[in-house]
Amino acid sequence: MNKSKIKVQVNDLCKSFGDLRVLQDCNFTVEDGEFLCVVGPTGCGKTTFLNLLCNLIEPTSGEVLIDGERASPQKHNLSFIFQEPSAFPWLTVEQNIEYGLKAKNHDKIYIKSQVNKVIEIMGLQEYRHSFPGEMSTSAEQKIVIGRAFAMNPDLLLMDEPYGQMDIKTRFYLEDEVVRIWKEFKRTVIFITHNIEEAVYLAERVLVLTDKPAHIKEEILINLPRPRDVTAPEFIGIRNHITELIKWW
Amino acid sequence: MEIRNKLELRNISKIFLTRKSYSVAIQQVDLEVRENEFLVLLGPGQCGKTVLLNIVAGLLEQTTGEICIDGAPYSGLNNQIGFIFQSIGIMPWLTVRDNVAIGPKFAGKNKKERYEIAQKNIDLVRLTGFEKHFPRQLSGGMKQRVGIARAYANNPEILLMDEPFGQLDAQTRYAMQDEILRIWNENKRTVIFVTNNIEEAVYLGDRIVLFSSRPMQVKGVYDLTSLERPRDYTDEDFLEIRQKISDNMDLVLE
Amino acid sequence: MKGRKRKDILLNLLPLVSILLFILAWLVVSGGESSLIPTPTAVFERYLKLLEKPISKTSIPGHIWASLKRVLLGLLYGSVFGISFGLLIGWNKTCNRIFKPLFELIRPIPALAWIPLMTLWLGIGETSKVALVFLGTIMPITVNTYTGVRLIPKINIDAARVFGANNVQIITDIVLPSSLSAIIAGVKTALGTAWMVVLAAEMISAKTGLGFMIIRGTDVLDLPLVIFAMILIGVIGACISSLLTIVERKLCPWKSEIN
Numbered sequence: 208m209n210k211s212k213i214k215v216q217v218n219d220l221c222k223s224f225g226d227l228r229v230l231q232d233c234n235f236t237v238e239d240g241e242f243l244c245v246v247g248p249t250g251c252g253k254t255t256f257l258n259l260l261c262n263l264i265e266p267t268s269g270e271v272l273i274d275g276e277r278a279s280p281q282k283h284n285l286s287f288i289f290q291e292p293s294a295f296p297w298l299t300v301e302q303n304i305e306y307g308l309k310a311k312n313h314d315k316i317y318i319k320s321q322v323n324k325v326i327e328i329m330g331l332q333e334y335r336h337s338f339p340g341e342m343s344t345s346a347e348q349k350i351v352i353g354r355a356f357a358m359n360p361d362l363l364l365m366d367e368p369y370g371q372m373d374i375k376t377r378f379y380l381e382d383e384v385v386r387i388w389k390e391f392k393r394t395v396i397f398i399t400h401n402i403e404e405a406v407y408l409a410e411r412v413l414v415l416t417d418k419p420a421h422i423k424e425e426i427l428i429n430l431p432r433p434r435d436v437t438a439p440e441f442i443g444i445r446n447h448i449t450e451l452i453k454w455w
Numbered sequence: 456m457e458i459r460n461k462l463e464l465r466n467i468s469k470i471f472l473t474r475k476s477y478s479v480a481i482q483q484v485d486l487e488v489r490e491n492e493f494l495v496l497l498g499p500g501q502c503g504k505t506v507l508l509n510i511v512a513g514l515l516e517q518t519t520g521e522i523c524i525d526g527a528p529y530s531g532l533n534n535q536i537g538f539i540f541q542s543i544g545i546m547p548w549l550t551v552r553d554n555v556a557i558g559p560k561f562a563g564k565n566k567k568e569r570y571e572i573a574q575k576n577i578d579l580v581r582l583t584g585f586e587k588h589f590p591r592q593l594s595g596g597m598k599q600r601v602g603i604a605r606a607y608a609n610n611p612e613i614l615l616m617d618e619p620f621g622q623l624d625a626q627t628r629y630a631m632q633d634e635i636l637r638i639w640n641e642n643k644r645t646v647i648f649v650t651n652n653i654e655e656a657v658y659l660g661d662r663i664v665l666f667s668s669r670p671m672q673v674k675g676v677y678d679l680t681s682l683e684r685p686r687d688y689t690d691e692d693f694l695e696i697r698q699k700i701s702d703n704m705d706l707v708l709e
Numbered sequence: 710m711k712g713r714k715r716k717d718i719l720l721n722l723l724p725l726v727s728i729l730l731f732i733l734a735w736l737v738v739s740g741g742e743s744s745l746i747p748t749p750t751a752v753f754e755r756y757l758k759l760l761e762k763p764i765s766k767t768s769i770p771g772h773i774w775a776s777l778k779r780v781l782l783g784l785l786y787g788s789v790f791g792i793s794f795g796l797l798i799g800w801n802k803t804c805n806r807i808f809k810p811l812f813e814l815i816r817p818i819p820a821l822a823w824i825p826l827m828t829l830w831l832g833i834g835e836t837s838k839v840a841l842v843f844l845g846t847i848m849p850i851t852v853n854t855y856t857g858v859r860l861i862p863k864i865n866i867d868a869a870r871v872f873g874a875n876n877v878q879i880i881t882d883i884v885l886p887s888s889l890s891a892i893i894a895g896v897k898t899a900l901g902t903a904w905m906v907v908l909a910a911e912m913i914s915a916k917t918g919l920g921f922m923i924i925r926g927t928d929v930l931d932l933p934l935v936i937f938a939m940i941l942i943g944v945i946g947a948c949i950s951s952l953l954t955i956v957e958r959k960l961c962p963w964k965s966e967i968n
Contacts, residue, residue: 367624370624371621373651373653374651374652374701375499375701400625400626400627401624436694437694437695437698442689455626455629455630455633514871532871537871538872540864540867541864544864546868546886547963548889548963557868558873561875562873
């Protein structure tokens with residue numbers, strides 16, 4: 208099997224705020240099209256980590272490279288999904304999804320086909336012309352995810368997007384994101400506190416330590432999809448990761 | 456030993472009248488709550504669990520049906536019932552100590568007395584040292600502990616908890632679930648805990664009442680007393696029950 | 710680290726710089742031959758003359774206090790009434806129905822429009838002036854208090870009721886603290902109105918006060934005097950406003966500051 212090319216390379220990344228060292232010597236790579244999950248104990252600096260990855264803040268030392276170049280929102284196509292749905296309330300579902308593409312000036316035919324593809328995969332056909340405010344929170348989050356994938360980003364960063372939802376809705380949305388990821392084959396870094404979610408979604412899991420955070424362990428997950436949360440292998444991995452970060 | 460019912464709900468329903476029509480939040484609920492049990496009310500989001508809890512607390516009036524405590528019907532606010540809201544329920548303009556002392560304050564206790572009670576409960580939830588802090592200086596989990604201390608300070612016989620850990624991240628939730636069980640074990644009383652998280656329900660409850668989505672009805676009652684404590688989230692039996700309940704629960708995409 | 714400290718010092722100096730620039734601009738504009746604006750030096754000299762020969766046998770602090778007294782008294786009565794009234798119509802549905810429409814009818818009438826009536830009813834002495842300030846201040850204070858009450862999160866009230874608070878306790882322990890910052894914002898606005906009203910009232914009929922100074926100056930085309938009075942008014946108004954901000958910080962230590 209051909210070795211996939213490396214999409215993201217992080218070298219000796221460190222970040223301090225004054226005297227507070229948040230991240231220390233983070234080194235890892237992400238392959239093109241990989242679904243990577245990052246977990247760590249509460250307050251370990253995951254959000255800072257994310258902000259560094261998309262160059263919203265400057266590292267104290269070290270670098271983040273995408274396709275071999277320094278990560279920058281201007282050069283690279285980066286998509287970010289937050290915990291709160293951030294769909295534009297004044298645009299319809301369709302307009303929301305095509306927003307990123309329009310902003311980067313793609314041609315109309317390409318935009319149309321991308322948008323249609325996303326709407327079909329996410330099952331949003333009947334909501335095409337609805338506004339986000341008329342829809343449920345989970346549906347709104349789907350719009351945001353669809354919008355992000357539609358742009359064919361170099362890197363898609365998701366910061367605990369399902370944090371507040373109930374388990375059933377969570378599993379449903381997790382299946383949705385896996386589905387659209389498989390279709391578009393983008394590189395995804397998904398950050399979460401929920402270990403079960405990480406094991407459910409990831410091809411590989413990075414486990415962070417508490418502040419100053421560095422990577423404790425990388426765990427490859429080779430389980431077939433859709434994953435069974437009651438399967439012994441799943442439980443084994445979940446328990447292992449729990450052991451690594453348990454503070455409660 | 457005879458199992459006494461601390462609380463009984465009979466034929467409870469709740470209909471909200473809107474300007475143009477009406478909406479049925481609760482269709483029909485009959486429920487028995489045993490003394491000193493940890494009862495979990497589980498249901499999908501927006502199904503009406505909070506409405507039911509507010510009715511039991513006396514903050515809302517039911518459309519039909521009656522509620523009995525120790526066999527005697529009652530209505531309205533009742534000082535035997537304590538309430539733990541989601542974290543924004545504590546007063547931002549009061550310190551931790553004043554927040555916890557609020558029940559005794561309204562009951563007319565003097566400063567010395569109520570601060571003593573407050574201190575005891577602040578120690579109970581392990582927030583010693585934070586008495587003079589304001590809520591904005593506290594983390595989510597700490598704010599919730601203030602809410603718990605506040606409810607306990609009034610020494611209620613029945614404690615209602617409305618998705619108290621809903622705003623917390625998954626790990627802090629685990630920590631708080633252990634906390635609430637520890638506190639409950641130290642002073643046993645009747646607890647009714649509302650949540651939409653199946654894993655949390657199976658971890659905490661002696662029994663779980665599963666509700667449907669609106670109009671709300673009881674879908675099933677699960678007795679978990681045979682599941683030994685402390686429970687293990689990845690234990691085979693735990694996962695089996697969790698799957699069973701999950702299959703039965705309505706998927707409501709809210 | 711050093712860079713940030715330097716940046717902070719610069720930021721703190723900016724207000725000073727802008728004031729100095731303003732005075733400089735004033736010097737330039739007023740320096741011209743046919744300028745109608747007195748120079749800063751002229752104003753300063755007028756100030757010195759005032760120290761020797763006070764107007765109406767009252768010293769400068771005396772005039773300041775005359776205006777200030779009217780403002781503070783009017784503001785005090787206005788606050789007491791405004792806050793109570795605002796709480797009442799905010800909290801009680803029946804009172805809201807009865808009084809709010811009336812209030813909304815009276816609100817748009819500027820305080821200054823009341824001058825003729827007040828003068829007729831209460832004469833040209835202190836009472837009518839304080840009454841005018843009162844009228845000017847009750848509007849913003851009532852509105853802000855009312856809004857503060859409406860914006861109280863229901864969950865805080867529910868929590869209080871569940872913990873056994875009776876209606877009085879809810880008002881003193883929940884409603885008041887919760888709406889405190891809105892109330893203080895109302896008082897700040899009312900202060901601005903109060904100043905304006907006092908000066909207008911003094912310009913019409915008074916023997917002391919900063920507004921009176923302005924009118925005196927206008928009568929004899931003593932522009933330096935007018936400008937001097939205006940400067941005093943601006944400075945004192947700003948001082949009181951800052952004082953109110955400090956009071957708010959003391960009274961509401963739980964509010965997170967956005968720097």
